[in-house]
Amino acid sequence: MSVAATTRSTQKPATDLHLVAPPTRRQTQPLPSAAQLREQLPLTPHLARQVQQKRHAIRAILDGHDPRLLVVVGPCSLHDEKAVLEYAERLAALSQRVGDRLLLVMRAYVEKPRTTVGWKGLVYDPALDGSGDMAEGLRLSRQLMLKLLERGLPLATELLQPMLAGYFDDLLGWAAIGARTSESQVHRELVSGLDLPVGFKNGTDGSLGIACDAMRSAAHAHQHFGVDGQGRPALVQTGGNPDTHLVLRGGHAGPNHDAASIARARAELEGQGIEPKIMVDCSHANSGKNPHRQPEVLRSVLDQRLAGDGSLRAVMLESHLFDGAQSLGGELRYGVSITDACLGWEGTERLLVEAAVRMRHLV
Numbered sequence: 001m002s003v004a005a006t007t008r009s010t011q012k013p014a015t016d017l018h019l020v021a022p023p024t025r026r027q028t029q030p031l032p033s034a035a036q037l038r039e040q041l042p043l044t045p046h047l048a049r050q051v052q053q054k055r056h057a058i059r060a061i062l063d064g065h066d067p068r069l070l071v072v073v074g075p076c077s078l079h080d081e082k083a084v085l086e087y088a089e090r091l092a093a094l095s096q097r098v099g100d101r102l103l104l105v106m107r108a109y110v111e112k113p114r115t116t117v118g119w120k121g122l123v124y125d126p127a128l129d130g131s132g133d134m135a136e137g138l139r140l141s142r143q144l145m146l147k148l149l150e151r152g153l154p155l156a157t158e159l160l161q162p163m164l165a166g167y168f169d170d171l172l173g174w175a176a177i178g179a180r181t182s183e184s185q186v187h188r189e190l191v192s193g194l195d196l197p198v199g200f201k202n203g204t205d206g207s208l209g210i211a212c213d214a215m216r217s218a219a220h221a222h223q224h225f226g227v228d229g230q231g232r233p234a235l236v237q238t239g240g241n242p243d244t245h246l247v248l249r250g251g252h253a254g255p256n257h258d259a260a261s262i263a264r265a266r267a268e269l270e271g272q273g274i275e276p277k278i279m280v281d282c283s284h285a286n287s288g289k290n291p292h293r294q295p296e297v298l299r300s301v302l303d304q305r306l307a308g309d310g311s312l313r314a315v316m317l318e319s320h321l322f323d324g325a326q327s328l329g330g331e332l333r334y335g336v337s338i339t340d341a342c343l344g345w346e347g348t349e350r351l352l353v354e355a356a357v358r359m360r361h362l363v
């Protein structure tokens, strides 16, 4: 029975109207299942091997077996295939130059959590005009991620809508659970069943506890409600994910990348019996969302790492071809973010080469 039909059959008298959803409040349209999209846009055996190798390399860094720095870097969100591929070409070339000291993983973020409302990412609205063609968004997002993999890059994304994980998780080297969802049981259950390294971010208010709780929950086996590959409701059993870590992204009270904050984070993790493996997000509340401050955050992390803090194993940067951000609505500038402001390519390349030079003391 359709949602509209259900609504009509339960219609209440006018006095109870606040209890009854008007027929237009919720409508549904079918979408391809994850299995259908994977069949339409398959991961070749060659790329599947590459994904596994990259996951292995990322784990080795996060576990402290490889002294290189893991760097998750790239646009705040993907919106323009041409610019994304140009960015990826440059990142792949840079990766060749710095790969002995830095492992570069490209941000391929197709879902955006919003504080209130706003464009929610390529997968939701690929035409960028509110038309919300999500079937096309799913297709375009998976196709673009495959093209990025073909350039040899490992991929990172935020897993926001748990139902979407199955459309993309075979392509990922690393994933984030964002500041707005680290406390969510549903996301912790999701991570518990993923065979890839995942970073839990501290809350937007700066709280570390929710991310530590999340790691402990995700390390456990769970039984939860979910969907199978065909999109049918399913009882999902997960085995627990041991490959999770903390991502410090600052909070309402300010940044949390300084030595005192890192020491607090280490103590919180150790207090909960979790090995301290920390990524610092140089953007978001750690830079006050000013992209030109991302370099100082990265330099502060490097200073601490070189001074002997081995728990600092990874960083994140929001970077695009050109500096800044732009609003949707008018004529869009090529290679400029339409969500958070990013550091442009020139600054990114300079910064990462500088980081690689400094890392030679360790690697």
Ligand SMILES: O=C[C@H](O)[C@H](O)COP(=O)(O)O
Pocket: 076, 112, 113, 114, 115, 116, 117, 118, 284, 339, 340
């Ligand atoms: O990384 C992106 C943003 O910080 C996040 O999606 C929230 O954005 P908003 O506060 O502009 O909605």
Ligand SMILES: C=C(OP(=O)(O)O)C(=O)O
Pocket: 076, 109, 113, 158, 177, 178, 179, 180, 201, 249, 281, 284
């Ligand atoms: C939304 C993001 O981060 P956070 O969850 O830290 O706001 C992001 O990295 O794109």
